Amino acid sequence: MPTERKSPDAARRSRPARQAILTAALDLAAEVGYRRLSIEGIAARAGTGKQTIYRWWPSKGAVLFDALLALSENEVGEVGGQDGAAGLPDTGDLAADLKLVLAATVEELNNPRYSEPMRALTVEILENAELAATYRERLDQPVREMKKRRLLAAVAAGQLDPGTDLDLAIDLIWGPLQNRWLFREGPLTSAFTDALVDTALSGLAQASRRRTET
């Protein structure tokens, strides 16, 4: 999390170093695991000094976090992966859009270059309250808001009942995938996420219908 303010020129000059550090952090996290990842190791791999890293980031967790943010913006920005600024796709067909998004997430989670650092960071987030707060603010909340905006658009388009509990909806659609990945409880395939989306949306529609009838 860079805190230093720089002139535009300085920022442009430092971009290659910054990118080298993020790449080194991802490579090393996948190779040696989070516990053995160190600022020293990242600096050596990136060909920079430790001080350069400490000037921009307070900890190895912060470096890895930014590396993952950058990676997911590059790889799945087009389907609205983890990038809080982008939106989820909206073709007017909620089920199709969610299937596309979840299939892209499945692809990410099956890619060790993404999933191993992400797993390492997840462990760190579960243990480190400070990093957890940053994670919540910078990634979890923006992504949740983005999901909510897509569901609200579906409500406006008449594809989802206005009475739908959107937090429950998000938990139902994304929770099982995250959980299956984290605990390696089953294969991660688009067949699984397609069925997940269909079943969750059917259930949400039925729940609303039941509410209307009573």
Add this chain to the structure above:
Amino acid sequence: MPTERKSPDAARRSRPARQAILTAALDLAAEVGYRRLSIEGIAARAGTGKQTIYRWWPSKGAVLFDALLALSENEVGEVGGQDGAAGLPDTGDLAADLKLVLAATVEELNNPRYSEPMRALTVEILENAELAATYRERLDQPVREMKKRRLLAAVAAGQLDPGTDLDLAIDLIWGPLQNRWLFREGPLTSAFTDALVDTALSGLAQASRRRTET
């Protein structure tokens, strides 16, 4: 995981020591966290020698694991909590039974004495492949089989379609709760789990209906 075989008398004599060790492990895990938990600390708190602990368990993770198993057997055995030997309740009403089970889990997860050691163990399982294998064999798989047996009974009773994907069903019913707890993503209440059960079961019923129609 005790490996030593003992005569029934020796086993009876050692029961208080074993219980003291399990209690000490839980207390200390809640107080100091998993990282700072040590066999030395557990031995001191339990008033036993380190060697007594090492005679029965290979690591602090193994002690904590048995402590959590014993705790959940005591506290929620009657509603089939985490005890692989018991079954989930079967009153003939699947939704009501699942709501009861999930409400008991919510109560457990809102109890720091259970949830903090469980969170610590979860982190350890995510990082430690050996403990993960033991966890899968001794807790995760038996519990998953127990859930499947309850769902199969519901199929037999005509409450669930025979074509239901039981793995998807388990992920849909339990995944969102586990995920919300682990990432502290929302309040853990029985209102949430009741809605979760209703929505998941509706969705599963609809998915089967759709399959029959096509």
